[in-house]
Ligand SMILES: Nc1ncnc2c1ncn2[C@@H]1O[C@H](COP(=O)(O)OP(=O)(O)OP(=O)(O)O)[C@@H](O)[C@H]1O
Ligand code: SF4
């Protein structure tokens with residue numbers, strides 16, 4: 514644990530709202546809320562999400578399926594479907610609120626500075642164009658490069674992400690690449706315009722363990738070299754331990770804990786984080802990679818259309834009390850750079866309930 518964990522120390526910290534991440538933020542999300550229009554009425558999928566990412570830092574966003582990780586990223590990128598809308602919040606890119614712009618301008622700004630790697634490269638790449646065309650098209654349109662220069666840069670990018678025989682493969686179509694190579698192509702496409710921030714939404718979920726490690730190592734190397742801010746959405750707590758500086762834990766659309774990774778993993782300040790860390794499979798389990806994914810804790814996360822009253826986690830929380838069933842806990846600072854949304858966060862933190870260590874899944878071992 515770093516620093517003083519007392520609430521007094523927390524309130525005197527400059528960053529009293531608990532939004533972690535030192536350095537001037539490249540990207541800052543403030544109090545973001547997203548709703549979907551459904552036949553049953555409006556459903557809030559993201560509620561009050563805030564985070565910051567500075568140059569060269571990695572923020573991991575974790576949470577069970579349906580917690581709002583992808584929807585919030587699509588909102589940041591201006592890519593929400595027509596049935597969704599941002600009802601609150603700001604997305605500040607170098608201080609400019611992208612949500613105040615037209616959708617077209619929003620996407621244009623993102624195209625210049627933020628890139629996203631999606632979970633499913635095959636779905637994200639256009640099947641009817643060669644990967645070379647997909648790389649050069651962005652360079653020609655956005656950077657005004659000549660066909661020849663863009664072609665040369667496309668080969669360099671494929672080379673950078675470790676596609677063998679890049680010069681030859683630039684003429685291939687996405688389906689001609691293996692899963693791991695497609696993911697590399699996707700990363701090359703994301704890096705083409707030299708973004709300041711990369712949002713990687715489960716970039717390796719579809720890959721086998723060895724290839725996962727290679728792709729993660731690649732991401733880590735490129736990030737360090739270019740000093741990009743990286744938002745890494747993952748189910749894999751080993752990857753969080755190995756790659757991230759800070760972590761935001763989401764539950765049912767809300768942030769329940771955020772902190773520097775080493776602090777949270779050493780002593781969580783929210784029962785949900787604690788449950789996740791305690792249910793991590795022991796070392797060596799899950800040889801197929803599944804064992805390192807977000808562990809299963811008893812019960813299911815709620816649908817955003819039917820949230821429990823009070824604390825949304827209360828039906829699954831082993832320390833819930835009466836107040837938890839009626840009063841939603843606000844996200845509050847519990848220590849320097851740390852915040853938790855639990856009525857009893859100080860108790861959880863003070864219990865020194867040390868979870869078993871998370872085996873670091875460093876991008877280095879493949
Ligand atoms: N098109 C949609 N229409 C209505 N609700 C949606 C739609 N897409 C997402 N949602 C709702 O938004 C919530 C958040 O979805 P999101 O895709 O962000 O989850 P996630 O955290 O990325 O999950 P996963 O780990 O499975 O990728 C979901 O619970 C779902 O109910
Ligand atoms: S507020 Fe109550 S139910 Fe929610 S996490 Fe804390 S102790 Fe558990």
Ligand SMILES: [Mg+2]
Pocket residue numbers: 582583584714
């Ligand atoms: Mg998702």
